[in-house]
Amino acid sequence: MFFPDNEYHVRQLTKADLEQVCAIEKKAYSIPWADKIHADCVESGYPSLVLEQGGAIMGYAIFNYLYDECHLMNIVTDPNFQGLGVASQLIEEMYNYAKQSGMVKVILxxxxxxxxxxxxxHKQGFAEIGLRKNYYKTLKGKEDALVMERPL
Ligand SMILES: CC(C)(COP(=O)(O)OP(=O)(O)OC[C@H]1O[C@@H](n2cnc3c(N)ncnc32)[C@H](O)[C@@H]1OP(=O)(O)O)[C@@H](O)C(=O)NCCC(=O)NCCS
Incomplete structure (x- = not known):
């Protein structure tokens, strides 16, 4: 259980977290990222974050910077702890890091x-700015992606 009133911290995602992160990824998605994608993101030095409480990772946000844009590539809360504010804490912290690095908006x-x-x-203040047709694989075919943006 995630307890918002108990001590937790948000910190950089490192190689040592990959096992827990990949396990959460598989629980959270019917079409998860391959483990290698997570490993490559760490290897590439993305400034991604995890939220940890009592030694356990509850969620993570994977993002990168391009020019003055922060690209949020993946944000996941362990299904056991969803609806308790984990992703809200993570994304707030991501805004802080991205602003400190000179980013002016988040795209996803x-x-x-x-x-x-x-x-x-929507609750975080993102607006829909576009649609990419047939962007994602599904179990049956393809589906569209909404492109969303939020100023920082
Ligand atoms: C999307 C996701 C990251 C949200 O994480 P979370 O930790 O549960 O989110 P929070 O508890 O911080 O919720 C914040 C707000 O999101 C919305 N929300 C979260 N879960 C919701 C649900 N099941 N139904 C409707 N709205 C929901 C609500 O507006 C909520 O605010 P509220 O608690 O005041 O109602 C989580 O559902 C998840 O990991 N999903 C699977 C992975 C995924 O799809 N990631 C996004 C890829 S683009």
Missing amino acids: EVRDSNLVAIEFY
Whole structure:
């Protein structure tokens, strides 16, 4: 259980976290990222974050900077701890890091069918700015991505 009132911390995602991160990824998605993608993101030095409480990772945000844009590539809360504010804490911390690094906005893509994530992003102040047709694989074919943006 994530306890927002107990001590937790948000820190850089490192190679040592990959096992827990990849396990959460597989629990959270029907089409998860391959472990190698996570390893490559760490290897590439992305400034990604994890939220940890009592030694356990509850969620993570994987993002990168391009020019003055922060690209949020993946944000996940362990399904056992969803709905408790974990992703809200993570994304707030990401805004702080990105602003300190001179970014002026956050951009992301989200599956058209991922209503929970879209609701989460709306609550965070993201607006829909575009659509990428057939961007994602599904178990049956392809689906569109919404492109969303939020100023920092
Ligand atoms: C999207 C996701 C990261 C949200 O994480 P979370 O830690 O549960 O989010 P929070 O508890 O911080 O919720 C913040 C807000 O998001 C929205 N939200 C979260 N879960 C929701 C749900 N099941 N249904 C509707 N809205 C929801 C609500 O607006 C919520 O605010 P509220 O608690 O005041 O109602 C999480 O559902 C997840 O890991 N999903 C699977 C991975 C994924 O799809 N990631 C996004 C890829 S683009």
